[in-house]
Amino acid sequence: MFSSRGPSLRELTVQALSSVERGYDLLAPKFDHTPFRTPDGIIDATAETLAGLGPFGTGLDVCCGTGAGLTVLREVCRGPITGVDFSAGMLAQARRHHPQATFVRADVRALPFDRSFDLAVSFGALGHFLPSERPALFEGVHRALRPGGLFAFAIGEPPPVTSIAHWMLLGFDGVMRVRNAVWRPPFVMYYRTTPIRALEKDLTAAGFTVGTQPLAALGRRRDGTPNCWLVLARRSR
Incomplete structure (x- = not known):
């Protein structure tokens, strides 16, 4: 699963027993050499799809981590791009990869922006939010976008x-629930708390008009269902 440049089992154990913020501070220098980083295929397919919907002006990468989403913004945005995350360690790595971007350290459940961006993206972060926390996240992204802006x-x-x-993800979520029941601080990371219909409902409640588009480059399953969707949530006013 990991390259020789990735974290050791001991390092992963220490991270898993930390808070989300502290855990990612520890993991940041080696994060790009783990399976947790969003695969390049998803990054490239998203950039290709958004290029057909743009161009855009300013861009925001929500929970930017080491900056994978900023690669997309750099391709499709004509104006300045910004990354926001609450891990100082991840932001330090992102600055190395994207020196032209602006970075803000903040809790994305309380984003400090108001009608500042034309496009917002996020990659691999939604599992770090409990369902009860998603409304604050989506309302903050809605507020950060200009009218007509896209998330x-x-x-x-x-x-x-x-x-x-299926059973691997179910097992992972089960282990995380047990860990969080017996250990503090909690480390919120679940793979099965973000069904697309629930996300659409929360986005609509936050004021977005929501659509989806298959990421065709990532293929389809045997039954014809796309392997991956791009959720497109637009602020109408």
């Missing part, structure tokens, strides 16, 4: 119940 993020189709992947 885009990729979401994978859940693996079928007959697949190994």
Whole structure:
């Protein structure tokens, strides 16, 4: 799963027993050499799709981590791009990769922006928010966008119940729930708390007009269902 430049088992254990913020501060220098980083295929497919919907002016990467989403913004935005995250360690890595971008350290459940961006993206972050926390996140993104602005993020189709992947994700979430029941501080990271219909409902409640588009470059399952969708949430006013 990990390259020789990735974290050791001991380092991962220390991270998993930390808070989300502290855990990512520790993981940041080696994060790009783990499977947790959003794959380049998703980044490239998202950039290709958004290029057909743009160009855009200013861009915001929500929970930017080491800056994978800023690669997309750099391709499709004509104006300044900004990354926001609450991990100082992740932001330090992102600055190294994207020196032309602006970075803000903040809790994205209380984004400090008002009608500042034309496009917002996010990659691999939604599992770090409990369902009860999503409204504050989505309302903040809505507030950060200008009227007509777009919030885009990729979401994978859940693996079928007959697949190994389904049971691996179920097991991971189960382990995390046990860990958080017996250990403090909690480390919120769940793979099965973000079904697309629930996300659409929360986005609509936050004021977005929501649509989806298959990321065709990532292929389809045997039943014809796309492997991955791009959620497109637009602020209408």
